[in-house]
Amino acid sequence: MAVISTLINGVAYGVPLFLVASGLTLIYGVIGVLNFAHGSFFVVGALLATTVIGTGLPTLPTFAVAVLAGAAAVAALGLVTESTVVRRLYRGDHITMLLATFAVLLIVEGVAEVLWGTTPRSISRPEVLSGSTRILGATIPLYDIVLVVVGVLVAAGLFLLINKSAFGRSVRAVAQDSVMGEAVGLNTKRVMLLVFGLGSALAGLAGALIAPNVSVSPSLGHDFILQSFAIVIIGGLGSVTGSLVAALLVGVAEAFAVAHMPELAGFTFYILVAVVLLVRPRGLLGSAKLGRA
Amino acid sequence: MSELKITSLSASYGLAVALTDVSITLRKGETVGLLGRNGAGKTTLLKSIVNDPEISATGEVTVAGASLRKTPTYKVARRGVAWVPDNRRIFTSLSVAENLDIAKSRKAPGDQLDKVLANVPLVEKLLKRRGFELSGGEQQAVTIARALMGDPDFLLLDEPTEGLAPLIVEQLRTSISRLPSLFDLGVLVTEQNFRFVTELADRVHILETGQAVWAGAPDELVARPDLINRHLSVGEK
Numbered sequence: 001m002a003v004i005s006t007l008i009n010g011v012a013y014g015v016p017l018f019l020v021a022s023g024l025t026l027i028y029g030v031i032g033v034l035n036f037a038h039g040s041f042f043v044v045g046a047l048l049a050t051t052v053i054g055t056g057l058p059t060l061p062t063f064a065v066a067v068l069a070g071a072a073a074v075a076a077l078g079l080v081t082e083s084t085v086v087r088r089l090y091r092g093d094h095i096t097m098l099l100a101t102f103a104v105l106l107i108v109e110g111v112a113e114v115l116w117g118t119t120p121r122s123i124s125r126p127e128v129l130s131g132s133t134r135i136l137g138a139t140i141p142l143y144d145i146v147l148v149v150v151g152v153l154v155a156a157g158l159f160l161l162i163n164k165s166a167f168g169r170s171v172r173a174v175a176q177d178s179v180m181g182e183a184v185g186l187n188t189k190r191v192m193l194l195v196f197g198l199g200s201a202l203a204g205l206a207g208a209l210i211a212p213n214v215s216v217s218p219s220l221g222h223d224f225i226l227q228s229f230a231i232v233i234i235g236g237l238g239s240v241t242g243s244l245v246a247a248l249l250v251g252v253a254e255a256f257a258v259a260h261m262p263e264l265a266g267f268t269f270y271i272l273v274a275v276v277l278l279v280r281p282r283g284l285l286g287s288a289k290l291g292r293a
Numbered sequence: 294m295s296e297l298k299i300t301s302l303s304a305s306y307g308l309a310v311a312l313t314d315v316s317i318t319l320r321k322g323e324t325v326g327l328l329g330r331n332g333a334g335k336t337t338l339l340k341s342i343v344n345d346p347e348i349s350a351t352g353e354v355t356v357a358g359a360s361l362r363k364t365p366t367y368k369v370a371r372r373g374v375a376w377v378p379d380n381r382r383i384f385t386s387l388s389v390a391e392n393l394d395i396a397k398s399r400k401a402p403g404d405q406l407d408k409v410l411a412n413v414p415l416v417e418k419l420l421k422r423r424g425f426e427l428s429g430g431e432q433q434a435v436t437i438a439r440a441l442m443g444d445p446d447f448l449l450l451d452e453p454t455e456g457l458a459p460l461i462v463e464q465l466r467t468s469i470s471r472l473p474s475l476f477d478l479g480v481l482v483t484e485q486n487f488r489f490v491t492e493l494a495d496r497v498h499i500l501e502t503g504q505a506v507w508a509g510a511p512d513e514l515v516a517r518p519d520l521i522n523r524h525l526s527v528g529e530k
Contacts, residue, residue, distance in 0.1 A: 091346075169395050173384045180382040182366035183343055183375075184396035185443055189365075 005138035006259045007252060012144035014251020015151035019206035020224055021231035021243040022158060023199035029238030030175040030195045033086055033097050037104035039225025040112070041077060041200050045070035045207025046216045047112055050121040053211075060126040070208030071201045077108070078200020082193050090192075105221075112218040120215035147209060154202070155244050162240065171195060175238070230269040234276045236286020245284055246272075295357045296320045297342070297374065297447045297479060302352035304334075304341040311337040312503045314352070319479040321446055324470070326494030326511070327483040328525055334503040335483035336379055339449045343369045343376045356446065371398060373446035377439075379455055379483075381432045385424035389416065389435050392424060393442050401444035412475050413438040414468055430461040437468070441476060448472065450482040454489050462486070466493055487525060491515055499524045 024038050052066035081104055089097050124130075125143050132141045162168040170191050174181040178188045207220075214220065231250055235242025250269055257264040264271070276283060297319040304312040312334040319325050329335050341350040344366050354361045361369050370376075384392050393416075397405060410417040415434040419427065427435065433453055440448055450469065454462045470493055473480055484490045490497060491511040499507040499514075501524050507514070514520060 166394075169387060169391050172386050173395055176384050176386055177382055179345060179347075179366065180378070180384070183370055183378075184439060185367050185370040185398055186395065187365075187367050 002138070002259065004136045005140060006255045008135070008138070008140050008144055008148065010252030010255030011151070011248055012141075012147040012251070013255055014247040014249075015147040016206040016210045017224070017227055017231055017251060018151055018244050018247030019154060019202045019209070020228040021235065021247055022154070022240050023202035023206075024228055025232045025235065025238055025243045026158075026202075026240055027196055027199040028232070029240075030171055031086070031090070031192050033090075033101070033196075034094065035086075035196075035199070036098055036101040036225075037081060037108060038101075038199070038203050038228070039221030040105045040108035040218075041074045041203040041221075042207040042224055043112060043216070043218055043221040044077060044108060045074045045204030046211040046214075046220060047116045047121070047207075047218070048073050048204070049208035049211040050123050050216050051116070053123045055123075057124050058126050060128055063126045063129070066211075067205065067208040070211075071205035074204025074207070075197045075201035077204075079193060079197045081200070082196035086196065087189065087192070109218050109221075116218065118217060118219075120217040122215055123211050125212040143212065150205075150209060154205070155240075158240050167191075167194070227269055230273045232283075233273050234283060236283025239283065239285040242283055242285030295373075295446055297481070298353075298355045299338070299342065300353040300355075302338070302341055302350060302354065304337050304348050304350040306337075306348060310503060311348075312341065312350075315500070315503075315505045317481070317498055317505070317508075319447060319481050321477055321479045322473050323495045324473055324480040324482065324493055326490035326497040327481065327500060328485070328487060328490055328497060329483075329500035330485065330525065332502070333500040335500055336451055337503070338500070339376060339378075339451050339481070339483060342449060343374060370443055370445075371400075373443075374449065375440035375443055375445035375447070376449045377433075377436045377451060377453065379451040381429075381436045383424040383427065383432050383436055383439075388421060388423050389427070390420040392435055392439050393420075396439045396442040398443040401442060405442060405444055408476075409438045409441045412468075412471065413441065414464065429456050430458070430465075433457065433461075433465065434468075441472075444476075445478055447479045447481065448476075450480060452483055452485065454484060454486045462489060469493060485525075487521070 020038065020042050024035060027033055027035050048070045049066040052069050053062060085100055085104055089100055129143050129146055132139050162171060170186050174186060174188045174191045181188045231243055231246040234250065235246030250272060253268040253272060254265065257268050299315060299317045302312060302315045315338060317325065327335050327338065337348060340348050342354050344364060356372055356374060393406060413434055415431055416438045419431055419435065453465060457465065466489055469480060472478060482490065482493065491514060494511055497509065497511050497514050498505055506524055507520055
């Protein structure tokens, strides 16, 4: 029973990481930008959720609105960032892009500190999601099940979007050869803008979903962005499916470490990164450019 | 009659000048050939027409009198200029059907796919294959079909015979020769394959070190071995 409980805890832990990492890897796979500001986008999603929910016990609709508002607002933030900063640097080198997105991170964090302060905030879950249930004899928090369901829905949605939609065809074409994409009539700037917005929305969604589980402050993103980069490396740059596999792997490994080898808790990421870099430097499913998700 | 008019076009890659003061006119229904050695500026000319971002160009390119100079590449395509680059650049992660679908423009007739499949050999049986599974000849057929999906007025083909077996080259020549009448478009084809161009084109231009050095009818060029040896060094008689 403990194994089932640990497994579901691990998957639930991995879902927010998957959401953040999938946004990172989607943006890198299509645009070739490693977005350092992604962690701050995640935090803005969490902070917005705390503002919408406030200090009381939220109803389920209020909580849903808070989560969606976090994702939507961060999508808008991503669109502004792409069109004002990132777009101007597509022809620059990776170092310039990293520095620019790091600058965006500092600006967003600074503005977040002004707007929300530095005191950690916490919010409650809706009462209907606060209990636990028993699955195969194991006691599982309901909110963990919600996270798993959201993760499955987002993963399936991304798979369908990228592999089965007209927009996904454009995304895959632009990821491979943006100049040729333009030559067949695709507005590649718009495709890149939308991908950046979508990736940012996933960070905002993750932030809002994780908010009830953590103390939310403007520096919350530091740990998450490091772990998300680790997941992108393990899964393979540019592979959304790789991010899903890596996030679940990391989440479950961390949960088992916490349960059975507490001295390794917090280090499983780095162990897995080191092993993957030694054995398969491109990551589990990496191709560096987005093919089929 | 609609025409693609290139006037005093010069182009460079950074500080490296690749094309100087070239003027060519292409009308719908005709095929114009562009011959020249490696580095003559043929590819640069086509890239300049579609405003490839790596090239800085001056001069004028118009379609039906409207300038394309400041037009983004995707809008050049939507205004009826399709480009098939020299290394084909098929989207290998997409299926052939997806490669065609992605290039279909809103102005194209509903039956454009049927028309393309009926007139570009090979492609119909490849629809379910992925781009990376195709041979060079198959890729070339798919890229031409993809270009036609936008129902273009002008088709720019950059060295379409590069790396293809002689039999495939012959099939390709036959296929391209039918395009102007079947699709009511003009074809501008660059090549180093002298025979391919002189048998295909209505008019031929020769480029040398970025400059247009000769223009005339294919028969006229075939009868001028001095020109061929001086500018192309292919030894055709």
